[in-house]
Amino acid sequence: xxxxxxxxxxxxxxxxxxxxxxxxxxxxxxxxxxxxxxxxxxxxxxxxxxxxxxxxxxxxxxxxxxxxxxxxxxxxxxxxxxxxxxxxxxxxxxxxxxxxxxxxxxxxxxxxxxxxxxxxxxxxxxxxxxxxxxxxxxxxxxxxxxxxxxxxxxxxxxxxxxxxxxxxxxxxxxxxxxxxxxxxxxxxxxxxxxxxxxxxxxxxxxxxxxxxxxxxxxxxxxxxxxxxxxxxxxxxxxxxxxxxxxxxxxxxxx
Amino acid sequence: xxxxxxxxxxxxxxxxxxxxxxxxxxxxxxxxxxxxxxxxxxxxxxxxxxxxxxxxxxxxxxxxxxxxxxxxxxxxxxxxxxxxxxxxxxxxxxxxxxxxxxxxxxxxxxxxxxxxxxxxxxxxxxxxxxxxxxxxxxxxxxxxxxxxxxxxxxxxxxxxxxxxxxxxxxxxxxxxxxxxxxxxxxxxxxxxxxxxxxxxxxxxxxxxxxxxxxxxxxxxxxxxxxxxxxxxxxxxxxxxxxxxxxxxxxxxxx
Numbered sequence: 001x002x003x004x005x006x007x008x009x010x011x012x013x014x015x016x017x018x019x020x021x022x023x024x025x026x027x028x029x030x031x032x033x034x035x036x037x038x039x040x041x042x043x044x045x046x047x048x049x050x051x052x053x054x055x056x057x058x059x060x061x062x063x064x065x066x067x068x069x070x071x072x073x074x075x076x077x078x079x080x081x082x083x084x085x086x087x088x089x090x091x092x093x094x095x096x097x098x099x100x101x102x103x104x105x106x107x108x109x110x111x112x113x114x115x116x117x118x119x120x121x122x123x124x125x126x127x128x129x130x131x132x133x134x135x136x137x138x139x140x141x142x143x144x145x146x147x148x149x150x151x152x153x154x155x156x157x158x159x160x161x162x163x164x165x166x167x168x169x170x171x172x173x174x175x176x177x178x179x180x181x182x183x184x185x186x187x188x189x190x191x192x193x194x195x196x197x198x199x200x201x202x203x204x205x206x207x208x209x210x211x212x213x214x215x216x217x218x219x220x221x222x223x224x225x226x227x228x229x230x231x232x233x234x235x236x237x238x239x240x241x242x243x244x245x246x247x248x249x250x251x252x253x254x
Numbered sequence: 255x256x257x258x259x260x261x262x263x264x265x266x267x268x269x270x271x272x273x274x275x276x277x278x279x280x281x282x283x284x285x286x287x288x289x290x291x292x293x294x295x296x297x298x299x300x301x302x303x304x305x306x307x308x309x310x311x312x313x314x315x316x317x318x319x320x321x322x323x324x325x326x327x328x329x330x331x332x333x334x335x336x337x338x339x340x341x342x343x344x345x346x347x348x349x350x351x352x353x354x355x356x357x358x359x360x361x362x363x364x365x366x367x368x369x370x371x372x373x374x375x376x377x378x379x380x381x382x383x384x385x386x387x388x389x390x391x392x393x394x395x396x397x398x399x400x401x402x403x404x405x406x407x408x409x410x411x412x413x414x415x416x417x418x419x420x421x422x423x424x425x426x427x428x429x430x431x432x433x434x435x436x437x438x439x440x441x442x443x444x445x446x447x448x449x450x451x452x453x454x455x456x457x458x459x460x461x462x463x464x465x466x467x468x469x470x471x472x473x474x475x476x477x478x479x480x481x482x483x484x485x486x487x488x489x490x491x492x493x494x495x496x497x498x499x500x501x502x503x504x505x506x507x508x
Binding site: 150166168173182190195228240241243 | 374378407417418425434444448450465467468479491492502
């Protein structure tokens with residue numbers, strides 16, 4: 001049995017505790033949080049707000065905000081234990097040298113209001129010691145089918161790429177929904193297109209899947225669409241992304 | 255039986271002819287194209303390059319490039335027939351008054367290299383005559399479960415929204431894949447995140463689903479990520495979309 005202490009009570013902590021509850025050979029022996037607020041969600045597990053009362057465990061997972069990782073890691077009254085964080089953008093070097101270090105980064109977007117099955121979520125692992133990496137691998141494989149060894153530099157770039165394909169993409173969905181709303185068209189009409197666009201990249205590299213007025217350098221449509229955009233930021237985004245697509249495929253001589 | 259002539263030999267024409275082949279009560283009696291090139295793909299149907307040899311039909315579908323619609327529609331040696339186009343961005347007014355007019359706009363992205371099932375594709379219909387609208391409805395419902403009445407102004411805005419949620423989104427996927435490639439991380443690691451981001455909007459409005467450094471106004475991460483972007487256009491896109499997200503949710507006092 002691998003005993004795990006989770007530190008933090010946010011979305012990632014909650015989703016991990018849920019996933020571990022259904023996994024063979026893993027046991028969350030404690031959830032720690034600085035304040036009582038948040039801990040009420042962990043009814044099935046022992047909880048504490050006292051850092052000096054941390055339980056014995058094989059693995060300590062810091063599932064806290066990026067800027068809290070370094071301070072929390074320094075303040076742990078532990079030494080020689082395996083301590084990992086779950087962040088995409090914080091280097092392994094930010095963990096205190098008092099303990100053995102590692103990363104357990106589930107690459108997914110976690111919302112409070114939306115259930116997620118861990119099985120398909122890639123988990124990116126890093127550790128300085130090969131035994132520790134093996135332990136992390138066992139824990140990751142108990143909840144997910146997609147486990148990768150990714151070093152800190154690669155993880156940083158993955159996190160950056162994720163901002164483009166998740167955060168920025170969602171923002172474009174939102175702009176799409178605003179345009180629909182302003183013209184009294186149900187946004188659901190676009191749902192199959194959104195789904196197909198996302199599914200396509202599993203079979204075709206995005207560079208090959210590109211379509212649309214910018215790809216075709218259809219200047220008439222581009223001008224008409226720019227004119228019809230009311231919001232100046234939407235206009236700017238339209239112009240910049242159109243430009244970027246055009247320069248990706250090479251400007252036609254006009 | 256509804257007899258249909260398809261004019262055009264591109265992706266939309268091909269996908270429509272395929273879909274109609276499996277539909278009850280519809281028959282593609284002819285495929286017309288200006289040149290022989292392209293017509294070789296239509297082995298199951300009579301074809302012609304002679305506009306004066308167009309077959310008798312209940313419905314003529316112009317599945318051609320946006321800027322070819324008006325000219326082709328004017329040059330048809332027909333009168334009083336139902337002639338529709340398949341474009342998202344061209345008004346019904348661009349069709350010649352010689353014939354009855356309508357729109358049959360399948361809102362999906364069609365690639366040569368990727369099969370598409372029509373069943374889930376929204377088809378947006380418009381016609382000036384209620385009998386024509388009924389005929390179009392029957393044709394659309396024979397191949398799709400999602401049929402909408404959408405007027406020209408609404409269709410224009412849908413097409414614009416589609417550029418954001420499909421063309422621009424795919425371009426962001428491509429930037430993500432370039433970042434991965436530059437750092438030797440397999441792009442497939444991001445596939446579940448891309449899928450989840452797309453699925454999320456079916457359950458949550460995109461405004462509620464937003465996550466990430468811009469949403470949190472996490473200036474430290476934003477600065478670090480901007481610094482790590484090598485391509486100046488990627489940097490500009492990162493800055494503009496971050497700014498747009500921040501102003502959507504209201505700038506925090508810093």
